[in-house]
Amino acid sequence: MSLLVTGSIGIDTVKTPYGVSEECLGGSSVYFSMAASFFTPVRFVGVIGPDCPFDLAEVFAGRDVDLTGLEVRRQSKTFRWKGSYHDNMNDRRTDYIELNVLAEAPPTVPAEYKDSEFVFLANTAPALQIQLLQQVQDPFFVAADTMDCWIKDELDDLKQLLNKIDCLIINDGEARMLADVHNLIKAAEKILDMGPTVVIIKKGESGSMVCKAGGERFILPAYPASEVKDPTGAGDSFAGGFMGYLAQAGKTDFDSLKTAVAFGTVAASFTIADFSLAGLTSISKTDIDSRFETLREVTHF
C-alpha cells in the first residue's frame, strides 16, 4: 500500500565523541524515507530553500522515493540544526537552530498523493500536522511523532491531533510528560485514552514498547550495537522501518505491528553506526533481513 511522509529536511552539524559532521544532510523525512524505501515506495513531502546544498534526487537515486512533494521555496531558507552528544550518547544538546521554512506554512500535499493509505507525520507543530493530514483523503493508518515543546506549549492542538491518528510514536520522557505519570505502562494506557489505538514508546538504547488499546503489549530491546557513532535520525529511521514494513504488508494486526517494530529497531541500529545517512546508504535489504534474524535470535528464549 502507498506510504506518505511529511517532515523536515535539514542541514545538520553534529558533534559526537567520535567526530564532527559539518553541514550534512539530515531531517526527519529524509531519514524516514531512506529507511522506509527498503520496504516500499515512499511519497515524500517537505520544503527546502534554494540554499539547500543537497540534490535529493541524487540522494535517493535508485530508491523508490517519489519527490513530487518536495517544494523549493524561493524566498526562504532550509532548516538548520547543530547539536552535540555527550559521552553516553543518550543526552544531546541543541547548540543552534534555524527553523527557516519550518516556521512557515506547511507544504502542499500533491494531488497524486491524496489517496495515500499509510501516512507518517514527522514531528512538527501539531496544528501543522493536522493541516497536512487534512490534505489526505481517507488514510488507512496514520502515525505521528511529537516532542516535548508541543506537549508543553500546544497541548490542545496535540490532543486534537491524537484524536485523528492511529498511532503515536514518542520518546519515554515525552510519554511521561504527556501522560503525567512515571510508569511507562500507565503512561501508554493514558495516551491510548487520548485517541490513538497504538502507542509506541521509544526508550533509546533500552529499546521500545508497543501498547495497543485492548491490552496487547510488545516489548523489544534495542539491537545490541557495539558501535554507535551518531544517534541522529535513529527515531525517524525507526519510524521509517516500522511504517515501511506495515505499508509493504498492507495490514496492521498486532503480529504485523510487532514485526514492524523489529524492522524499525534494525533500521535505527544501522543509522546510529555512522554519521548522517551513511549507516543506511551503505547497506542492502539483505543486511536488514539478516540483522532482523539476529535480533530474533538474541531476544527469544
Add this chain to the structure above:
Amino acid sequence: MSLLVTGSIGIDTVKTPYGVSEECLGGSSVYFSMAASFFTPVRFVGVIGPDCPFDLAEVFAGRDVDLTGLEVRRQSKTFRWKGSYHDNMNDRRTDYIELNVLAEAPPTVPAEYKDSEFVFLANTAPALQIQLLQQVQDPFFVAADTMDCWIKDELDDLKQLLNKIDCLIINDGEARMLADVHNLIKAAEKILDMGPTVVIIKKGESGSMVCKAGGERFILPAYPASEVKDPTGAGDSFAGGFMGYLAQAGKTDFDSLKTAVAFGTVAASFTIADFSLAGLTSISKTDIDSRFETLREVTHF
C-alpha cells in the same frame, strides 16, 4: 543439583513514594532464597545478631530452605539498612547503614554444604566472597554479585574473585565502572576477559543482558509491571530465580541460561510489586510459570 547462597540478612527500613516499611526483613540471601526456593532446595549461609526480630525458620516455613548455615553471633548485631527511593523508583539513597555482623569475619560454610554444585556469592567484600568460596569443594557453577564500592576500593581482590567464578551478575552502572567503557556490549566483553565465562548486566526497568565468552548474547526487557511499590531485593530475587532454575535444570548451556534469566526477571517482577518479601510470599510457582509465559508472549515476534 544443590544450590548454596551466601549473603546478608537485614533489618530494612524502606521509604518509597508508595509508603514506608519500618524494620522489615531484607538482605540479599533472604530475597535470593525466597525466589530460588520456587525451583529447587536452597542451602542458606548468613549471620545475624541476637537482636534479629525475625524467625527465619518461620519465614521459610513450607519452603525447602536449609538453615543449617544460619549463624547467630551472640556478641554482634544484625545488619541494618535504611533507604529511600525517589519518584522514578530507579535512584535510591542510603539514609543509614549499620554493617554490624557484615563487618566481621564471614560465616562458616557447614560441612554438609561443602559439596554444593551451584553457588551464589551475594554482594560483600570480594576477599570475603573468596573465603566463602574456598569452603566449597568443587562447585559446578559459581555466580557472584558485586557493587561500586568494591570496584573502587578493592579492585585487586575483585579481579582475583573474577578468576574464580563462572558468572558475574552486575548492574549497568557497575559494569561501566568495572570495564571503564560506556557501551554495555563492550563492557561485557571486557569483563569476560577478566575471567568469568558469563556476564549478566542488569539494567533495572530496562531489563538485562547476558553475554557469554565466545560471542553468545541474550537481551531481555524487564517484565512490563504497572505496579512498582518497592524495588528493594529485585536484584537478589533475579539472581534467585536465575540460579534456582539452573540448579533445578542441572545444566548451564546457553538455552538454559536464557530461560534462567527469564525466570529471574519474573521473580524480580513479583518482588517489586510489594514491600519486603510480600510480593514473593503471596504467590505460587503457578504464578511464576504463568508470568514466564506472558513474558515470552510480549517479547517474541
